[in-house]
Amino acid sequence: MAQAPDGSGTAPVKITNSATSVTSGLGVTHKLVSAAIAFGNVLRGTFGPNGLDKMLYKTNGEAAVTNDGAKIVAELLVKHPAAKAFVSLAESQENACGDGVTGCIILASELMSEAGRLLDRGLHPLILVKGYQMALSEVMKVIDSRSKAVSNKLVQVSRTALVGRSTEGAMEHLAGIISDAVNLIPDSDFERVRMVKSGEGTPESSKLIKGIIIQKGLALERMPRKLSASKVLVLSCPIELENTKVSSEIEISTPEQYEAFIDAEEKQIQSLIDKVKQSGAQVVFSAEAIDQRALHSFADSGIFALGGIERPIAEDVAMACSAKLCDHLDDSSNSLGQISSLTHKRLENTDGVDERIILEVGEEAGIVTILVGGTDGLAAEEIIRGLYDSLRSTCLAKEDDSILLGGGSLHMASSLKVREIAEECSGRERLSMEAFARALEAIPSALATNTGEDKIDALLELRALHRGGQFDAGITSMGKPGQIDDVWLPSYTIEHAISAACESACSLLRVDQVISARGD
Ligand SMILES: Nc1ncnc2c1ncn2[C@@H]1O[C@H](COP(=O)(O)OP(=O)(O)OP(=O)(O)O)[C@@H](O)[C@H]1O
Ligand SMILES: [Mg+2]
Known part of the structure; x- marks a missing residue:
């Protein structure tokens, strides 16, 4: 029998299995800090107007080319617990704002690397955390x-979020489309903006449809393919005879009886058709089936009808043209919506035939659609990701009616403010506040580096500009320090990025032991 090391005769207690590794003290911070730095390094090169893209290969062999911080982080198969904290940080920024993920990760990574240096010099983690939080509250004041x-700067907000996602020529055009879309939809509700790949042309040929596109073929070849202003009925009920729930047999013994039976059925169908026609609808959609006889009768009368569309699509169509989703034909006349035109389009591309029905509504549209031009799959997807970020940003700016100047100008101004407050602080927190101020400078520094400029020269010059009273100075798209005047971001995107980065860094700094069941 094994002897306990202390000679007491009892076996040593092991609460973890043999593969589990336990790291304590400075070893922990080194682990967390190196994971954070590695994460920052992956994303730093993609930051800003001159950032480059990453090409990602997934384990299933799919590829993506992207500049989107959220996408890169989501695709990294992260294993390390500290790196996982960064993945949730990126997710939280993406979910809250749709943009600013790269900046948020760079800042968090920098806060961790600054913290690593101070911990090595013997500063207690809790003093560090306190200093970081004091600095954060100063930054929030600067943001306010x-x-x-916003006034007339909505299009500048749309453009800033598109940075690095599309060719220069298309950027102006796409930013215009996004800001028009956001101005049209009610309540700045980004879910009312849809994106559909047009499969032809270039990104410059993208356009805004004030209405909705349904990707489905016609029910009958002879359905009308083009209608002008029309009333629309959207049904959640079928236009066909109901099947009885109980199985029954009808005994027919003479041809007259059979004819009478068929006649009765025809009459019932006809009455359903009449109800639709009497409602005044010229366009009919249903989430359920539409009887073939009804389809022919509608086509004869020049009414467009399409059944079997998915329920969420039926709801969208109703929302787009202000119709009520109607669950009984008796209510059809009170449920109509209005469109200004219907067009059927058939596109032949490499994936086969693509049919669409375009419903244009006009200024009153409840849903608008961006038809994204371009034929290349990977490039079009990256443009859609960019458009989506830009859409979220623009909605956020409009909703809060609060925007901030970008190009690292806010970060430099806050950094100087934090330094100034730190000087008045006599405790050890001062060191930590100064570290926070240095970390904030990583944003203008990354913008300069990615343009091929020297970051030390750029930072010194930028600091001098701010100290000289040029508070709107930042790193321009040419990589040089200078006045920034048309790069605007929603205040909330920056506020959330800085506070979430600080929160994540602080929660990692409070960790004093890593217990890894996987042994790493
Ligand atoms: N024309 C410009 N001149 C200077 N800086 C710019 C310009 N356009 C954008 N920026 C800056 O670029 C930064 C945004 O870069 P980027 O979009 O690559 O990162 P992100 O928004 O933090 O992350 P992601 O878009 O990946 O979620 C912002 O700090 C913004 O101020
Ligand atoms: Mg961005």
Whole structure:
């Protein structure tokens, strides 16, 4: 029998299995800090207007080319617990704002690397955390004081979020489309903006449809393919005879009886058709089936009808043209919506035939659709990701009516403010506040580096500009320090990025032991 090491005769207690590794003390911070730095390094090169893209290969062999921080982080098969904290940080920024993920990760990574140095010098983690939080509250004050109302700058917000996602030529055009879309939809509700690949042309040929596109073929070849202003009926009930729930047999013994039976059925169908026609609808959609006889009768009368569309699509169509989703034909006349035109389009591409029905509604559209031009799959997907980020940003800016100047100008202004407050602080928190101030400078520094400029020169010059009273100075798209005047972001995107980065760093700094069941 094994002897306990202390000689007491009892076996040593092991609460973990033999593969589990336990790291404590400075070893922990080194682990967390190196994971954080590695994460920052992956994303830093993609940051800003001159950032490059990453090409990602998934284990299933699929590829993507992207500049989108959220996409890169989501595709990294992260194993390390500290790196996982960064993945949730990226997710939280993406879910809250749709943009600003790269900046958020760079800042968090920088906060961790600064913390690593101070911990090595013997600063207690809790002093570090306190200093970081004091610095954060100063930054929030700077954000409040620098925030402006949106007024006519919505298109600049759309453009800033598109940075690095599309060719220069298309950017202006796409930013215009996004800001028009956001101005049209009610309540800045981004879910009312849909995106559909057009499968032809280039990104510059993208356009905004004030209405909705249904990707489905016609029910009958002879359905009308083009209609002008029409009333629309959207049904959640079928236009066909109901099947009885109980199986029954009808005994027919003479041809007259059979004829009478068929006649009765025809009459019932006809009455359903009449109800639809009497409602005044010229376009009919149903989430359920439409009887073939009804389809022919509608086509004869020049009414467009399509059944069997998915229920969420039926709901969208109703929302787009302000119709009520109608669950009984008796209510059809009170449920109509209005469109300004219907067009059927047939596209032949490499994936086969693509048929669409385009419903244009006009200024009153409840849903608008961006028809994204371009034929290349990977490039079109990256443009759609960019458009989506831009859409979220633009909605956020409009909703909060609060925007901030970008190009690292806010970060430099806050960094100087935090340094100034730190000087008045006599405790050890001062060191931690100064570390926070240095971490904030990583944003303008990354913008300069990615343009091929020297980051030390750029930072020194930018600091000098701010100290000289040029508070709107940042790193321009040419990589040089200078006045920034048309790069605007929603205040909330920056506020969330900085506070979430600080929160994540602080929660990692409070960790004093890593217990890994996988032994790493
Ligand atoms: N024309 C410009 N001149 C200077 N800086 C710019 C310009 N356009 C954008 N920026 C800056 O680029 C940064 C945004 O870069 P990027 O879109 O690559 O990262 P992100 O928004 O943090 O992350 P992601 O878009 O991947 O979610 C912002 O800080 C913004 O101020
Ligand atoms: Mg961005």
